Amino acid sequence: MSAPKKVVLAYSGGLDTSIILKWLQTEYGCEVVTFTADLGQGEELEPARKKAELLGIDPASIFVEDVREEFVRDFVFPMFRANAVYEGLYLLGTSIARPLISKRLVEIARETGADAVAHGATGKGNDQVRFELSCAALDPDIKVIAPWREWNLGSRTSLIAFAEQHQIPIAKDKRGEAPFSVDANLLHTSSEGKVLEDPAQDAPDYVYQRTVNPEDAPNDPELIEITFAKGDPVAVNGEALSPAAILTRLNELGGKHGIGRLDFVENRFVGMKSRGIYETPGGTVLLEAHRGIEQITLDSGAGHLKDSIMPRYAELIYNGFWFSPEREMLQALIDKSQENVSGTVRLKLYKGSVRTIGRWSEESLYSEAHVTFEDDAGAYDQKDAAGFIQLNALRLRLLAARKRRLAR
Amino acid sequence: MSAPKKVVLAYSGGLDTSIILKWLQTEYGCEVVTFTADLGQGEELEPARKKAELLGIDPASIFVEDVREEFVRDFVFPMFRANAVYEGLYLLGTSIARPLISKRLVEIARETGADAVAHGATGKGNDQVRFELSCAALDPDIKVIAPWREWNLGSRTSLIAFAEQHQIPIAKDKRGEAPFSVDANLLHTSSEGKVLEDPAQDAPDYVYQRTVNPEDAPNDPELIEITFAKGDPVAVNGEALSPAAILTRLNELGGKHGIGRLDFVENRFVGMKSRGIYETPGGTVLLEAHRGIEQITLDSGAGHLKDSIMPRYAELIYNGFWFSPEREMLQALIDKSQENVSGTVRLKLYKGSVRTIGRWSEESLYSEAHVTFEDDAGAYDQKDAAGFIQLNALRLRLLAARKRRLAR
């Protein structure tokens, strides 16, 4: 790979990406463009702009954007249509943010004539893969710089030394090592590393940042209603809201009731296991609600097919293949299934759990006429079941007859 | 089908199966053998024996058996090795009991020279299918009588009249209609019908029988530890227990903390939707714990393969195909994966929820040496990730290059 001339850096404004910014300038002598996105991580963005300026970036090369609506509408919601869960439990909160950041990095590279992008993910994790696969899928010629895989600044001491050497301001609390590492966006907060590295040990309370401890949650349950249209939530308690506003509202509700905490050991795409603490308050509520509305609006053919491809879909997102033909093919399948997934779900939130307790829809397939224990007025002829069973049993009977024949 | 001469009836001792008993005698003039099983439904069995005697069954033709250990060891645990969940949420508590009952019915038919078996399931539900497919798979020539599909006693009034006409004792509270229908065994209690038939309406509190309302559960969380060997739980809090004893213990713990309640609309195999209330306290705890131990003992290849076939496995059990080649093939696959699924999980039970908070094992695949944020002493070379990503990206790059080429 030839040396990059102009690099778009995914820039948080924090110490690490500030060091990367400077390292790119010194190592490659290249021009740096910064991209700072508001994905709902709950941090001010303007300080990042100021810091970039301070580090000598031309204001025209500083991109600061609120992408929350796009994030939720084009990434989070499509994923939730699939009820996507990785390894049974993880709602993919980090995974789903990477493709959007990559997309904007590549687009800004085109706009600014940059030939490379850079990210601050380490060489051990999944995020480097997600960033780089996304970029490759969007621009076959873009270079991707991953400083953590290249430089010699592996220890905190050498990072701090580099920062001091280059006049990068260091906040007091950043001199020492953080007790764990955090990623956050509108969908979730994840924490991993350091104090969390022994999966036998409980995570300390202070790790949780976005949800109250269920034990501290309100003593009274709260009932809410979520309304869906074509598979996506469109209103909470009857109030129509934009995608990002809905997720924000659900985060408040879920967080208040201690919902969506997960202590998890997962298989990384790069081959090792890691332990993470995830908080996905709104997402956990949304998943339960989406399942609830699908219960009455999807038939078994559609539902079971969706269920059967979900693990593969979730694995693709986890592994970084959002921008791949196979993810898009699965999305086409899933989206096709959601045409009638509309209606309202009532949920009970209480001290760490969320449960569907009612659901209704103009597009419901539930037929009380068929299922009733009362007289069904001929909607269903029980005698049909005899033939249904008889033919389903035929091959089993032929198998049993063979077994008996061979046993003689 | 020629008329049966001797029928083994799945007999609960309740009013309905007593009526069936008498109806078989009068309709077919056939001899009746009764089979009453203790599956952990929490009812005394001896009254059923007495009632059968009262209805004129020869004591030698009355089979009363405690099959709880077999139920849990050979049916429940193998199913939990798969983390089987139907339609995302249902733990298959009713489905998994039917094959065992069918197996004993067929075996007793052989022992007693009966040519038929009979069950009390209606023509609208899944249980008729599960009973009859199981029987067909175990004996190709056995007849199965399903009185509910044959007789004219569809209304409560006509059932009561038939009972009175044949001197079948009727408990006072059985004269009217039950407000809902219940099935129970060691794994779960299900309730459906009548007051539950509108899926928009909350289930009344009195429906729940086996779990306390989470709001009434203890105000303090309880930590427990479950130990697994080769995929099955073998001890709770360090105390080794038999399969049925473990599930009993977990039921107590889960029930006390209000865990395992599910309000659910499902797709029946016979084509309609139904709404049920399920309580699976011990099973819900067990599922969470099993996932917890698999997190550190299964690699991604094994885990993801299991996840991908699980929906089909669950569907087979739900639909009544326990005794089918395909279920046995999937079981072989699942069991193969469990050879190292051993170790201990720590869980927190609190007001309706159960969460894994720690797990450890001699057979753990978790490698702190690899994942650590600290110096890993060369266990992992971050530069390898570059090549890994590069080759995973190659086809995406070729796709992107095509897209660019065609766009020109």
Added chain:
Amino acid sequence: MSAPKKVVLAYSGGLDTSIILKWLQTEYGCEVVTFTADLGQGEELEPARKKAELLGIDPASIFVEDVREEFVRDFVFPMFRANAVYEGLYLLGTSIARPLISKRLVEIARETGADAVAHGATGKGNDQVRFELSCAALDPDIKVIAPWREWNLGSRTSLIAFAEQHQIPIAKDKRGEAPFSVDANLLHTSSEGKVLEDPAQDAPDYVYQRTVNPEDAPNDPELIEITFAKGDPVAVNGEALSPAAILTRLNELGGKHGIGRLDFVENRFVGMKSRGIYETPGGTVLLEAHRGIEQITLDSGAGHLKDSIMPRYAELIYNGFWFSPEREMLQALIDKSQENVSGTVRLKLYKGSVRTIGRWSEESLYSEAHVTFEDDAGAYDQKDAAGFIQLNALRLRLLAARKRRLAR
């Protein structure tokens, strides 16, 4: 089911459906509308019209239609996009015609105010299921009459007697029983029953009707080229043709070279096995060609996903679920994959076999620059493979380390 008032009958003009026509009139006293379709079965349709008139059907109630283009464009081609093969070998020639016939039956029922449709399929086969599921999916209230399941005309003798009694003309060669039963359309000819019922015995030569015996095929191979656009064939040897014309041309070419014969034992949806002889000359050529063009235009992600869902897709079509949400979801997935499946394939036809021997496309993903044994000018860095393998091997190494640890 109340008695039908007006029935649309799938009418071939042959003896059997003529008897059905008369039976519907006499049994139900209902009005009959006939629908005769040209699906490419190679029979004149006008005689069917004449015969219907002869049997007293009002000319306005006689529908005779050439649906070959619709058949190939909307049913055969979408299915071939999936490379659909049932149980490894069968190209679904009968299965795919039933939904179209059902669709027209239901539409004509609407147009003519009929409340029922009728078909001539027996109670043992798959076709009854395919007709009736399709009709149910298209009109929830339509009645379907299946005379073969209802009447007492099970034997040839009684059928002939009924025909004579009702003045239905009987062709001389129809008095005796046919030595086997045939179904044909533009995609294939199937033969089954009678002389073919012993799967150990070779099928007699006279069964084959549409393909020459490979031994009698030309001694010289023939090379042809098929051009595809978005997954569908659009030209043969450079000549653009309509869907039906392409399939007709491929049938001629395949049939002349003895291609597409299949002697097969399959699992019917109704639970039994049957043996059939299938001839699918054009379809066999098309399948090979489609695979050939996909080889260079699909990447592994898209291709492997398609392959993995294909068996389910084929099963759905075989079982009669063309008009189901799950088939439509899978179709959405498949169609999404075909956007760049364009280009040309060269094939060699010779004495029963067809092989791809060349393929090229503007949309090819094949990169000689990458794969070449010659100097690749840096397109591919072989050192990347080391990292790729290292990380793919990591979990295997951790597994091997555990095994060694436990063995100690």
Added chain:
Amino acid sequence: MSAPKKVVLAYSGGLDTSIILKWLQTEYGCEVVTFTADLGQGEELEPARKKAELLGIDPASIFVEDVREEFVRDFVFPMFRANAVYEGLYLLGTSIARPLISKRLVEIARETGADAVAHGATGKGNDQVRFELSCAALDPDIKVIAPWREWNLGSRTSLIAFAEQHQIPIAKDKRGEAPFSVDANLLHTSSEGKVLEDPAQDAPDYVYQRTVNPEDAPNDPELIEITFAKGDPVAVNGEALSPAAILTRLNELGGKHGIGRLDFVENRFVGMKSRGIYETPGGTVLLEAHRGIEQITLDSGAGHLKDSIMPRYAELIYNGFWFSPEREMLQALIDKSQENVSGTVRLKLYKGSVRTIGRWSEESLYSEAHVTFEDDAGAYDQKDAAGFIQLNALRLRLLAARKRRLAR
């Protein structure tokens, strides 16, 4: 990776691996052990022994072994139980040999105290991956040396120079470049590269080495019978043979009739497409025969499940994951299905094609009593089909009713 001290080299005796042998000695100064296996590639092994001696290898460090029986029994046959085909067409002939070679390399390393193994696969292909994943799975600490990824001998000229410099004898015809590259074993011969690199161009006739051109095959078809026991072939034309002897016999028969040629463009695991010419005469006959015997001995439940997981199984073998938990899990599933796959298949071999024309078995599930067009003496009640269809149609009807309701 520290430098290897003693290396077991997969040694063919050819020029390339002789150069590797010498390069290992000179580059690493390490001791070399050679392993030369007879996998049925059709070459004498003793010359390899002599050449190794000539190159200075201690006779005790030269391992020459006939592993043909193990290859077919433990690798080829288990794979054929699954009807494994990669990307629709490729029978995995190269892929399946690599795990066995790796297994012996690792075992010999243990026996001889070597700390590394080496192979002669390039950095662009799949074989490097297959060798190295297999080795990692069998020994977590073994080093693997892949000289083609390390050295600077990329061109033929530099290779020849190195050989001359080190007194490695060079056969006359090896001085120039081969027009294509060949791999062979008892299952197949593959050819790729150079003259085959343009997938639009027909492969020249001289590429084919193991099968006659179909046009030159006998003018008369040949009928053969293959007998299976539990999924594996055990006899040809009634003669019981060992695994390797059976495959050898089928190769003779298939090769004589021009069967098993494949011109193929495939997706390599490393991300690029490549074009290969494969000849798998015996394997092609075996696959057809195995499908034939499964047709009458597997029910639809087992057969369809096998079909649905096959693509994943084939992909695992292709990608080099033979020794992985997920391949072993799938193998357990497949093997479970083969318990009754016994019986005999009659096949017709003729000018490039092989077709099943008869099959019979003591364990057949085919029931003429059920399927017959004649009177079936009550084996099957056609009226059952009505109920079967009715309940399968129920959800479709509810969907259609919803559609109608919403359209109003």
